Amino acid sequence: MTDGEVIVEARALTKRFPGVLALDRVDFRIVAGQVNALVGENGAGKSTLMNILSGVYTDYEGEVLVDGRPCRFAGVGEARRAGVAIIHQELSFVPYMNIAENMFLGREPLTPLGLTDQARMHAEAREWLLRLHLEVDTHTLMDDLRIGQQQLVEIAKALSLGARVLIMDEPTSSLSTSEMEILFDMIAELKQKGVGIVYISHKMDEVWRLADFVTVMRDGQLVTERPMSELTPDEVVQLMVGREQRTDLDYQENVPGRLALEVEHLVLRSAGHADRKILDDISFSLHSGEVLGFYGLMGAGRTEMLETIFGLHPAQTTGNIRVDGRPVQIRHPQEAVCHGLALCPEDRKREGLVLGMSIKENVTLASLNEVLRHGLLSDKLELGAADDCRGRLGIKSTDASQLAGQLSGGNQQKIVIGKWLKTKPRVLFLDEPTRGIDIHAKTEICRLVRGLASEGMAIVFVSSELPEIMAVCDRIITLREGRLAQEFKRGDFTEEAIIKSVMSV
Ligand SMILES: Nc1ncnc2c1ncn2[C@@H]1O[C@H](COP(=O)(O)OP(=O)(O)OP(=O)(O)O)[C@@H](O)[C@H]1O
Ligand SMILES: [Mg+2]
Structure with a gap:
């Protein structure tokens, strides 16, 4: 169905939280040079699945394979070293640190004396920001940025990791139209380079524009994984909700008051x-x-x-x-x-x-x-x-x-x-x-x-x-x-x- 090589594969992943079966034997694949759109209603299990693949959750049942070899990440650092980067839905930066410090947290470039090489860190951070056309001083505190900019910094950080797999959990939720276009160009460039991409979104138009194949989840289960060409947007929505969708609002004009x-x-x-x-x-x-x-x-x-x-x-x-x-x-x-x-x-x-x-x-x-x-x-x-x-x-x-x-x-x-x-x-x-x-x-x-x-x-x-x-x-x-x-x-x-x-x- 997909011609690229499978970089990361999940087999029968199951994850329980107290009182909730968040994932129920889910299979999932990330393919080199392709965008896999992951869709489903709120609470379907999308973020949970990605948190396992990126090493956030280490306690689960089932198997994760990287390049066909079983592996169990002990944490985020290990997943990152294996080439998996994630941009989380809930942005997770340190508000009182500046942009460059956030981007290189825990992997700061060092001087021969073992101190953080501030000049290099800021120069590198600046370069990544410029690729996303974000022109702000890298000394700016994260807290002083508006959310769209914070989101772009998180994207720049993920890109700077040079990952083979990039997971984006609702990346455009706070981006402007022009910022979105820049991100989409970036995604096209990464695809060319063979990066495997997971794109989580509630916006069908984005999914249609970007994805090569789509994975639909509902109530912790995988509903289907199919090439985009085999589905229409209406069919995807129906698979997500598992019922006929009522989108009519039944608008009635109110009598305006005072x-x-x-x-x-x-x-x-x-x-x-x-x-x-x-x-x-x-x-x-x-x-x-x-x-x-x-x-x-x-x-x-x-x-x-x-x-x-x-x-x-x-x-x-x-x-x-x-x-x-x-x-x-x-x-x-x-x-x-x-x-x-x-x-x-x-x-x-x-x-x-x-x-x-x-x-x-x-x-x-x-x-x-x-x-x-x-x-x-x-x-x-x-x-x-x-x-x-x-x-x-x-x-x-x-x-x-x-x-x-x-x-x-x-x-x-x-x-x-x-x-x-x-x-x-x-x-x-x-x-x-x-x-x-x-x-x-x-x-x-x-x-x-x-x-x-x-x-x-x-x-x-x-x-x-x-x-x-x-x-x-x-x-x-x-x-x-x-x-x-x-x-x-x-x-x-x-x-x-x-x-x-x-x-x-
Ligand atoms: N830390 C947690 N503790 C307990 N339950 C959790 C936790 N994280 C997620 N869950 C539960 O697991 C289920 C799946 O949640 P998940 O965050 O994966 O959904 P999602 O598909 O990403 O939804 P959304 O579109 O709203 O982001 C939900 O029922 C949620 O309440
Ligand atoms: Mg989520």
Whole structure:
């Protein structure tokens, strides 16, 4: 079926976690010069499988072969020496170290005296970054980069290892379109060199563009492994979910209520250069019961706009905001919350999920009043809220007491969304709410958003996925380079017109 040589092969891999069979006798192959797309719903076992092949988990049943020889990695270092590199779904850098230190952690180039050769380390790091067209000083701390850049650094690090096998667990989740193109070129180049690639993604268009063959997993089991030419995207989705897919949203227009939010002449200035405007003269209004989408290319200012309204950059902000017709001053997120606003941020791994707490504690964290009885935390109410959320968003877990840290990446994201949806604010800002979430749950989140709007909530919905934003919104405003570009009413939505309005043509 595949003509290249098999570099890494997994035979009958089985992995158990307490209460979960995460992998159930899975066979898998990584072939030289080919991209194997690994797909499946949240919690299907994709990351677990890759964690075994890259030496993260050493405790498993079954067999791993490299070049046909059985081998059992004792750890990540050993896998790396065997030529297997992985870019993890949950980025795993040291935030207070700089870019070069992170890239060469544990394998720093040394001077004859045995000290880290700083000059060489930074020069090499710079070279790798440039290949990905990332122009930042390699002395920059990881924490000071935006997530897309952090992701690129992790990719550069994996490339610098010169691996024979490169595993990418949702590598484009925070990349802009142009950054994605650079990555795709890089993948093509690696293929040419005979590197075997595993590409995990929830985005079918990427899978179709990159993959030579696809492996579908469901509930810890391998469903199929086949060349792309034998399948259609619809068939792959059906194999993933194991049932007929309902993608219809059944859009119904809500009767718009009162004006919930008015923003006038909002300006955000750069912290360093006061004459540079990151946001320039943004004005819009939003009614209760309405879902307003913001669409733009990465860097157009969508996230900054939400943050600015939410009081995250008070010193650099000018403009007027009214909530329910009353002028308000928002100098701090706390004040935003007091005025009935809520923001579900883009960077959910940093914000809002406590890995050491249970699902039910996380879900109710932002809406504690709802689970109090006579002023005391009611376990029953808490459990009810958590089970409701697990059911509606399809959070795959053993029970509501399971720790958030034990869930798959996508399921962790669902908890954070569930938490914010529960706060019942007047105005809800959702920044990329479906990133990393499987197709089934995406539809579910869109339904929830429509449901909340029909109950009178005013919702701002930011997404990079055009079909999704078109499905869920009543109105879409496009942004370009920090300014309003165009406004579209539901009847006028077309992909072409919206994309055209965000491009600088
Ligand atoms: N450390 C852990 N402890 C307990 N259970 C775990 C742990 N890691 C993963 N699991 C469970 O194993 C199953 C498979 O998870 P995995 O992370 O492999 O899914 P995934 O296919 O990568 O999903 P996603 O698309 O959401 O990233 C899930 O049910 C998950 O809850
Ligand atoms: Mg995963």
